[in-house]
Amino acid sequence: MEVNHEYFMQEALKLAELAYNQKEVPVGAVIVRDGEIVGCGYNTRKQNQNAVLHAETVAIYNACKKLGSWRLWNCDMYVTLEPCPMCTGAIINSRICNVYYGAKNIRAGACGSVINLFDYPFNHKADIKGGILEEQCAALMTAFFENVRTERKKLKEEQKALNTSDNTSQNLAEEA
Numbered sequence: 440m441e442v443n444h445e446y447f448m449q450e451a452l453k454l455a456e457l458a459y460n461q462k463e464v465p466v467g468a469v470i471v472r473d474g475e476i477v478g479c480g481y482n483t484r485k486q487n488q489n490a491v492l493h494a495e496t497v498a499i500y501n502a503c504k505k506l507g508s509w510r511l512w513n514c515d516m517y518v519t520l521e522p523c524p525m526c527t528g529a530i531i532n533s534r535i536c537n538v539y540y541g542a543k544n545i546r547a548g549a550c551g552s553v554i555n556l557f558d559y560p561f562n563h564k565a566d567i568k569g570g571i572l573e574e575q576c577a578a579l580m581t582a583f584f585e586n587v588r589t590e591r592k593k594l595k596e597e598q599k600a601l602n603t604s605d606n607t608s609q610n611l612a613e614e615a
């Protein structure tokens with residue numbers, strides 16, 4: 440049976456959108472076995488102030504729980520962004536077979552961008568395929584970081600305005 444990679448990436452994208460709406464870096468992941476989603480996750484690092492809560496680790500956690508096994512036998516992962524070294528490590532440790540990702544992660548990707556951990560002789564090798572719905576996945580990231588920049592700029596301007604008014608009132612006080 441031909442697997443519909445775009446369908447599952449679309450599901451991962453929906454999770455990434457949940458992260459986006461919660462002002463988290465928008466990454467979503469699903470784990471699939473025999474055409475069925477057995478684990479979902481999205482990045483909740485900021486709201487939980489926990490560095491390990493990436494989309495992939497959350498999805499692996501949920502899939503292990505559902506399947507009652509640390510070994511995710513015959514499972515594939517769909518993730519909107521190329522996994523980082525931590526998540527690639529978790530993919531190796533959970534024995535996921537195939538990883539399909541959307542956008543490249545040029546600054547932290549460990550499946551080819553910064554490094555390809557699968558080029559090294561670890562005890563498990565997953566097959567990697569990038570570029571699934573790449574444009575949509577990348578567009579969500581771009582929109583997120585543009586918002587962050589706009590909000591930062593707004594905050595700076597507000598602080599600047601506040602400082603100016605502080606100075607004005609200070610000046611008036613000094614003058615009085």
Ligand SMILES: [Zn+2]
Nearest residue numbers: 493523525526
């Ligand atoms: Zn990660």
